[in-house]
Amino acid sequence: MGPEGSDNWHAMLDGAAAILREEGHAALTSRRVAERIGVKQRLVYYYFRTMDELVVSLFRRMAERELARLAEAAESARPLRAIWDISLHSTDSRLIAEFMALANRIDGLQREVIRFIEQARTLEVAVLDRALARKPQAGRLGAAGLAVTITSLALLLSRENQLGVDAGHAEVLGALAAFFDEIEPVA
Amino acid sequence: MGPEGSDNWHAMLDGAAAILREEGHAALTSRRVAERIGVKQRLVYYYFRTMDELVVSLFRRMAERELARLAEAAESARPLRAIWDISLHSTDSRLIAEFMALANRIDGLQREVIRFIEQARTLEVAVLDRALARKPQAGRLGAAGLAVTITSLALLLSRENQLGVDAGHAEVLGALAAFFDEIEPVA
């Protein structure tokens, strides 16, 4: 329908993201999106066939941006630290929670989520492989296992951090800093 | 209002849990809950003041059951493995996703979630402390950090497993098995 990538298209996704973050997806309606960006409700259906489609488009746009950020981080001087920082800080964990819940019932979204996880994982494994080749570790985990572990820690730490829980966090952050110092020396 | 713990009260929470699991919280309405257990909509508001309150009650009941299971596991012959099994299998990750999203906008639920995380964490740290006292580890992490890491892995593995993603999972499971063998020998 409406031109993907146009100003209104982006504005609608921006509005939708803000609503999702601030009020949750029960409030993500065509009327609210329209009101938020100053157009009439009908126009939302000119740019998106259904509200589900809008949600999928929003996730896809976010995923593309996140993957671009990760790819850039992978080329930086200290890729592991850069990827860790992105994983820990870039995406609001409120939004992640909303998308995970929505993925349970929107098929197209579930496919996009799977795609994103796999692409991010592949990228992280590649970075870890290169790092391990330079500085072999005595640990039990290889690149794939480390990628899973680091991702899972980033998700849990940011979610709990937002909730106000921090038991054990300092210890984990300390261990990760030590690990990064070993495998990716600053000097 | 209605008697907490009565048959209808439990039946309503059972129905709500099933709806949440199968269709997501957009479908969690008083009408559907009533229909599912064969009563009229009005009755739901006899047992719960609002739908938000029903959701909070549902989470609290689940959390209490889960904590009881964890406490029992902590007293078993191999508490670490028992807790790991529970963390990985007991709660449907669809439900977790729904509750996390709902916690973003229901204050009472957010408080219950925080309470649950802290209690579970405390219990796990106690178990890990005892295990580490018997079999000190050379690793970087103490009991608190290990509890965070193990919890985060259980959450991510079960969620991705449900999505159909398994990159790196086998490696993590292998490393955990080795860790359990060391710190909590079978023989």
Next chain:
DNA sequence: GTCTATACACCGATAGAC
């Protein structure tokens, strides 16, 4: 405790004018 009936608001989606 359980019901019928209902007030009132909001939703997704579409018809069709300009």
Next chain:
DNA sequence: GTCTATCGGTGTATAGAC
């Protein structure tokens, strides 16, 4: 491309009878 207007449906929550 953007609008007015509207249909049909569903939601929360309450009034009040039995």
